[in-house]
Amino acid sequence: xxxxxxxxxxASPTKKFFVSMLTRDISLxxxxxxxxxxxxxxxxxxxxGGDVDYAQHWVKIKLSEELFSIEDNCGGIxxxxxxxxxxxxxxxxxxxxxxxxxxxxxxxxxxKRAIFKMGRDALVRTRHGDDTFEVPISSDWLDDPGxxxxxxxxxxxxxxxxDTPGTTxxxxxxxxxxxxxFRNEAFENEVxxxxxxHFTMFLQRGLTVELNGVGVExxxxxxxxxxxxxxxxxxxxxxTIDGVLVxxxxxxxxxxxASSDDEESGFDEKRSSRTAGWTVLCNDRAVIVxxxxxLTGWGDGIPMYHDQFIVITGIIEFRATDAEKLPVxxxxxxxxxxxxxxxxxxxxxxxxxxxxITYTNxxxxxxxxxxxxxxxxxxxxxxxxxxxxVGKRAETKRSGDRIEFxxxxxxxxxxxxxxxxxxxxIVFSRPIxxxxxxxxxxxxxxxxxxxxVGEKCFELIxxxxxxxxx
Amino acid sequence: MASGSSxxxxxxxxxxxxxxxxxxxxxxxxxxxxxxQYRYIGLGGPFLEDFRLVHAxxxxxxxxxxxxxxxxxxxxxFNRPIASIECVHDTxxxxxxxxxxxxxxxxxxxxxxxxxxxxxxxxxxxxxGAVPTGSVxxxxxxxxxxxxxxxxxxxxxxxxxxxxxxxxxVKPTIQEWRLARFxxxxxxxxxSGLSADGMTRKxxxxxxxxxxxxxxxxxxxxxxxxQVVWTLATHYSDGQPMVTATLVVCAADDKTITQLAExxxxxxxxxxxxxxxxxxxxxxxxxxxESNEDARGCLGFELPKSDMGVDxxxxxxxxxxxxxxxxxxxx
Numbered sequence: 001x002x003x004x005x006x007x008x009x010x011a012s013p014t015k016k017f018f019v020s021m022l023t024r025d026i027s028l029x030x031x032x033x034x035x036x037x038x039x040x041x042x043x044x045x046x047x048x049g050g051d052v053d054y055a056q057h058w059v060k061i062k063l064s065e066e067l068f069s070i071e072d073n074c075g076g077i078x079x080x081x082x083x084x085x086x087x088x089x090x091x092x093x094x095x096x097x098x099x100x101x102x103x104x105x106x107x108x109x110x111x112k113r114a115i116f117k118m119g120r121d122a123l124v125r126t127r128h129g130d131d132t133f134e135v136p137i138s139s140d141w142l143d144d145p146g147x148x149x150x151x152x153x154x155x156x157x158x159x160x161x162x163d164t165p166g167t168t169x170x171x172x173x174x175x176x177x178x179x180x181x182f183r184n185e186a187f188e189n190e191v192x193x194x195x196x197x198h199f200t201m202f203l204q205r206g207l208t209v210e211l212n213g214v215g216v217e218x219x220x221x222x223x224x225x226x227x228x229x230x231x232x233x234x235x236x237x238x239x240t241i242d243g244v245l246v247x248x249x250x251x252x253x254x255x256x257x258a259s260s261d262d263e264e265s266g267f268d269e270k271r272s273s274r275t276a277g278w279t280v281l282c283n284d285r286a287v288i289v290x291x292x293x294x295l296t297g298w299g300d301g302i303p304m305y306h307d308q309f310i311v312i313t314g315i316i317e318f319r320a321t322d323a324e325k326l327p328v329x330x331x332x333x334x335x336x337x338x339x340x341x342x343x344x345x346x347x348x349x350x351x352x353x354x355x356x357i358t359y360t361n362x363x364x365x366x367x368x369x370x371x372x373x374x375x376x377x378x379x380x381x382x383x384x385x386x387x388x389x390v391g392k393r394a395e396t397k398r399s400g401d402r403i404e405f406x407x408x409x410x411x412x413x414x415x416x417x418x419x420x421x422x423x424x425x426i427v428f429s430r431p432i433x434x435x436x437x438x439x440x441x442x443x444x445x446x447x448x449x450x451x452x453v454g455e456k457c458f459e460l461i462x463x464x465x466x467x468x469x470x
Numbered sequence: 471m472a473s474g475s476s477x478x479x480x481x482x483x484x485x486x487x488x489x490x491x492x493x494x495x496x497x498x499x500x501x502x503x504x505x506x507q508y509r510y511i512g513l514g515g516p517f518l519e520d521f522r523l524v525h526a527x528x529x530x531x532x533x534x535x536x537x538x539x540x541x542x543x544x545x546x547x548f549n550r551p552i553a554s555i556e557c558v559h560d561t562x563x564x565x566x567x568x569x570x571x572x573x574x575x576x577x578x579x580x581x582x583x584x585x586x587x588x589x590x591x592x593x594x595x596x597x598x599g600a601v602p603t604g605s606v607x608x609x610x611x612x613x614x615x616x617x618x619x620x621x622x623x624x625x626x627x628x629x630x631x632x633x634x635x636x637x638x639x640v641k642p643t644i645q646e647w648r649l650a651r652f653x654x655x656x657x658x659x660x661x662s663g664l665s666a667d668g669m670t671r672k673x674x675x676x677x678x679x680x681x682x683x684x685x686x687x688x689x690x691x692x693x694x695x696x697q698v699v700w701t702l703a704t705h706y707s708d709g710q711p712m713v714t715a716t717l718v719v720c721a722a723d724d725k726t727i728t729q730l731a732e733x734x735x736x737x738x739x740x741x742x743x744x745x746x747x748x749x750x751x752x753x754x755x756x757x758x759x760e761s762n763e764d765a766r767g768c769l770g771f772e773l774p775k776s777d778m779g780v781d782x783x784x785x786x787x788x789x790x791x792x793x794x795x796x797x798x799x800x801x
Contacts, residue, residue, distance in 0.1 A: 177694075180691065181691065181696070182693055184684060184687050184688075184690070185684060185687045185688075186684045186685070186687035186688035186691065187687075187688075187691065189662050189684050190660060190688075192662040192663060193660075193662035196662055196663075214663065215660075216663070217663055254642075254650060255650070255654060272658070274653065274658075274660075310654070372622070372624075373623065377622075377640070378640075379640055405607070432539070433539060433541065
């Protein structure tokens with residue numbers, strides 16, 4: 001049995017280790033999204049549990065070779081919060097802000113992680129009510145091995161005061177790689193697309209997000225719903241699971257199925273609509289947009305995603321006041337797939353997908369025009385609108401807070417005319433010179449679609465075969 | 471229908487101007503880069519016209535023409551104007567995949583087929599990282615928005631100024647329909663924020679060039695040793711609207727090519743391509759316009775407006791030095 005001595009072994013984390021570990025598992029674009037998340041959480045707190053009027057709020061982001069900045073008018077940081085929580089590395093157990101509102105911040109690392117990811121000199125300036133102050137995170141502080149508290153500075157001059165309550169973060173001394181990304185237009189495009197997708201619900205409600213002076217337009221993820229009560233409609237499911245309200249819809253989007261004549265298909269996998277596949281929303285944030293992988297059930301008891309399914313869109317939303325119940329990881333851009341609420345939802349997601357996989361199989365060898373007729377009075381609707389509209393239909397099953405509509409069981413899906421279960425597909429390749437030659441013979445033009453040329457060849461020989469038989 | 475590529479240059483004055491611009495660019499770059507030591511790789515068409523010119527103007531000896539169609543390939547062997555042109559029967563992509571580059575190259579990806587836009591753009595972008603620095607890459611793409619497909623008119627609504635057809639709320643306009651197809655074709659290369667306004671015959675070329683710029687920028691992020699300098703971009707129409715873009719792959723810290731390019735009278739980038747739509751002129755008209763400051767006044771009539779939205783007098787004034795003059799020769 002040993003006895004305690006007066007010596008201690010140092011066990012606190014070094015700053016260098018902490019900073020490098022913290023920033024390693026987040027991409028640069030996600031770090032920027034984290035900062036926008038913080039702005040939105042600010043707007044929610046400002047509304048104090050009431051409805052947020054997002055049209056009143058803006059976020060302005062600037063990316064350049066020397067400087068990153070993000071400004072918002074979302075209420076700013078209260079001084080007490082800044083002193084005790086906001087700059088702490090990780091959320092303190094006694095921090096009970098937001099227990100009543102649908103914010104998404106939970107680990108208390110977003111802002112610090114984003115700053116450390118970008119550069120070595122940052123300034124956070126904030127105004128809460130009429131109280132303005134700033135917190136510098138300098139390279140000296142970063143280089144110092146100790147964990148000295150950060151200074152809080154008061155404004156001295158008028159240009160150090162913000163016009164409206166809100167927060168401005170500036171990061172300088174950007175790392176080389178970061179600087180190279182910030183001046184690159186493709187990276188700016190990536191960030192813009194990510195904001196358009198991730199914050200689509202907020203943008204649709206009027207939030208303004210500017211990136212380098214240009215407003216970001218929301219991406220609409222929608223499914224087609226017929227106006228007729230017996231017309232085609234998407235699969236709908238809604239239920240509260242473990243304190244999380246889960247809403248699901250799976251239906252057709254407005255994409256066009258890939259033509260079988262397109263040489264690109266098969267080879268060029270990216271030839272697909274961004275919004276085809278699954279979009280996952282958590283408290284209005286789109287965690288994932290257009291997922292076509294095993295993560296969302298593709299290839300797991302149902303076929304793998306391929307071009308035929310470009311017309312299928314699924315949307316699932318999780319809503320909870322306690323952010324820890326949501327099935328997301330710390331980066332908020334990935335799913336926690338082991339959670340119960342996710343696993344239970346996945347079953348329903350696959351059920352909805354199966355309906356539309358069968359549907360696209362049935363229509364595979366039929367001209368698109370035949371199908372269009374059935375959908376001509378349909379409109380693209382968001383998840384919320386689809387649940388509301390389809391929820392009113394007579395065939396919708398309800399029990400408690402559970403709503404379910406299965407279009408196959410409700411028999412509202414159009415079937416192709418003269419559908420023959422014995423139909424088989426013929427696919428083959430020939431050199432373009434030969435296709436042109438035959439095309440010229442049949443159609444007096446050498447650029448008819450190869451598929452049409454092939455089909456006519458078959459019809460021709462079929463007629464001959466029938467004659468011989470008969 | 472003959473495919474566009476086999477139309478002779480004399481029927482395509484704008485394409486001829488575009489090619490002259492490219493040759494003028496190479497002539498400007500040649501003293502700095504030593505282009506005569508380069509290899510030139512392209513899709514020469516049956517007459518290998520650009521090969522003849524590249525050899526004549528720049529003294530490049532090592533040239534490879536790649537052709538996928540067998541009959542055209544045989545015709546190239548027959549027509550080969552210079553013995554040192556190597557004619558290869560292959561697709562350009564497969565050929566490039568099978569080659570090692572021991573020194574910088576000039577490659578012209580002269581695509582005319584609109585079908586595989588994203589593959590073409592990606593292939594070009596990929597090459598930026600694969601060739602030695604100092605290489606010059608040029609791309610021609612089909613910029614006809616109707617190549618995105620023709621929807622059934624019943625699937626569309628129409629708009630004029632503030633008026634719109636009754637089905638406007640449920641059906642897209644042709645531009646919106648094309649935008650959706652463009653998004654599908656490009657996938658992640660799609661320029662976020664691009665609107666339906668970029669899908670008209672006049673604007674589609676610009677939208678394609680934007681997507682191209684983004685794809686190349688993205689590729690460059692993975693190659694910290696290099697940068698690209700866009701030097702020449704054009705948007706022209708000879709029946710089919712086309713766009714071209716040319717860039718030089720330089721070392722990351724190289725400034726000379728940027729200076730050389732920016733000081734050139736025909737310098738243009740993907741954001742602002744030259745719109746080449748030169749008027750068809752009689753010999754007398756042409757000589758009058760060349761020799762007078764006030765061409766419009768001297769002619770005393772208006773020339774037909776181009777469908778690319780450029781003023782025929784302005785565009786002539788800008789490019790008259792390289793405007794081709796074709797006349798008939800009896801053999």
